[in-house]
Amino acid sequence: FEPFSLLNVPLEELLEVKSMRLRFGKVDAELWDELRHVAESEFGAFIFRSGFSGDKVCCILLTLTGGVLREEERLVEYGFESEDRPNAAGLTGIPAERMAQLRAEADAARKQAEALAGELAKLAEKEKDEALSRYSWLKYMSEGFSLRQLAGHDSGEFYLIGWLPEADGEGFKKAAEEIGCVCSFEKPGRGDTGNVPVKLKESFWSRIFAPFVTMYGYPAYGECDPRIFMVITYCLLFGVMFGDVGQGALLVLIGIYMVKKKGMWLGRILAAVGCAAVVFGFVYGSVFGNEHLLPGFKVLEGSGVMQILLVSAGGGVILILISGVLNIMTSFRQKNYRAALFSANGVTGVLFLAGMVCCAVSDAALSTSLLSMEPIWFVFALLLLSIWLGEPLTMMLGLAPKEHGHKTSVGMMLLEGFFELFEAFLSWFSNCLSFLRVGTYAICHAIMMLIVYELSATSGGGYSIFGLVLGNALVMLIESVLVCIQALRLEFYELFGRFYTGRGQPFEPVKVDYSAQIQRAA
16 A cells, blocks of 8 residues: 555545546656656646655556557656556555554554464463473384384394494493393404494594595594594694794684684684694794794705705605504504505505615715615515515415405416506605605795895885785785695695595484483373
8 A cells, every 4th residue: 555655535446437547657756846747748647646665756647548648658768667557456445544454453463463472482381391292202203213214124023233332332232132122243344344434532633624634535444543643744734834933823813713703613723733833933933924033944044945845855755654654554453464564555665665765864864875785675675576466475375355365367466566566666756756845835935925025125224014014914825825735735645545545434323302201192
C-alpha cells in the first residue's frame, strides 16, 4: 500500500475506472515538479502523486481512453518510470486506513509471538532434562545403527573390524567382555602399514608447523613425525636467510597479533621464524639493515660472501645426513631393510656422504688429503657397491619381504641398482648445491638493505626517516615471502623427500555425541 498511501479513495474504485486510461509510474523527487508541469501543459494529461517508494515519488497519469498516447513516451525523458498495473486482488479500501489496520494487526501478531516465545522458553526449561534424555537416547541409537552398517555377520554372529591405540587395548577388551563380546587384537603386518591410521602426540611446538607438514602429507604408520624436525630446520634456514633484529622483532609482533586477534595459524609460524631472525640478526649485527650498531659477522665485508656460501653448503650436507638417519630409523621401524641398509638414504649412503664430507674438511682445514689413502677408496667403493647391489644383498641376507620372492631377474636387479646409484650421485650433488640458496638469500638481504640506506641518504650526511621506513617495509614484505617459500621448498624437496612419504591417514575414532545420561525414555 505504500505506493498509494496518499490516495483518499478506495483502490478498487480507482482500478475499475473505464472512462479514462490510467498509467502507473514513479519519478525522482527532484524531478516531480518538472514532470507534472510538462504533462499538464504540453500533453493535456492529469498526473498526481499517489505515494512513495524509497526516494522516489509514485504517481498516476490520467488520459482519455481514445487518445493515442505517443506523447506519454516522451515523459521518459523527464524521468518518468512506467510501472505495471497493480493486481486488484487484495487491494481494497482506502490505503491510509488499510495501512493503519495492517500495522495494528502486525503489532498484535508480534505481541502474540513474543508471548508464545516466552511460554516456549518456560516449557523448554521445565522439560529440559526429559528432552535431553530423549535426545541422548536417540543420538546413541542413531550412532549405534550407523556402526551396524559397517559390521559383518556369519553363522548368526556379527563382527566389527577397526583400529585402536595399543594403550587402550586392555580397557576396550574389558568393556567388550562385560557385554558378552569377544575381542581379538592383531598388530599390523609389514605390508599393511599403508592402511594403518596414525595418532600423533600433540605439543605446543608440534602444532606450530603442523599445517605445513600436512600440506605435504600426513605421517604414515611407522614414519618419524617430522613436525619437531621442521620447527628446528625451518627456523634455522629462515634465520640464516633473514637475519635482522629489528625486522625479526616486527615479524614476531605481527605473528602474535595474527594469533591473538585473528586466530590465524600462520601467525604462529611468523612468530617462530621472527624469533629465529632476531637470533641471527645478533649474529650478523644487523638492526633494520644497520650493521654498525652491533658487532657481528658482516656478510658483505672481506671474505664474508664466500664464508656464508660455504657454511650454507656445509649446513645443507649436515641436514641431508640427519634426514638420512631419520630414514634409517623409519625404515627399520617399518622393517624395510633394503631402504635402511643399502640405499642412498640408508646406512651405506649416509656413511658414504659423511666420509666425503670428512675428506673435504680434512683437505681444507688440516691440509691432509684422506683420498690419497688407498683404504679410503676401498671403503668408498664397497659402500657404492652395496648401494648398487642392494636388492641382491638384501635377499642373500634373508631380509627381503616374502612377497618379493625371486621374480626379478639378476640382470634387471643390476640395471635397477645402477640407475639407483646414478640417481643417488645426482641427488647428493644437486641437494648440496640447493642449499647455496640459503647463503645467496642472506647476501641478497644484506645488499637490499645497503641499497635502502644508500637511497635514503641525504646531502647533510643523515638519512631520510620516510625512506628508511618505506625501504624496510618493502624489504620485509618481499624478503619474508621469498624466504618462506625457499625454506619450504628446501624442506619439501631436499629433506622430506629422503625420509618422509606423507601417505598416512589420521586416526579418527568413533564418537557418540550426547550431553546427558543415556536412558531409554518410556
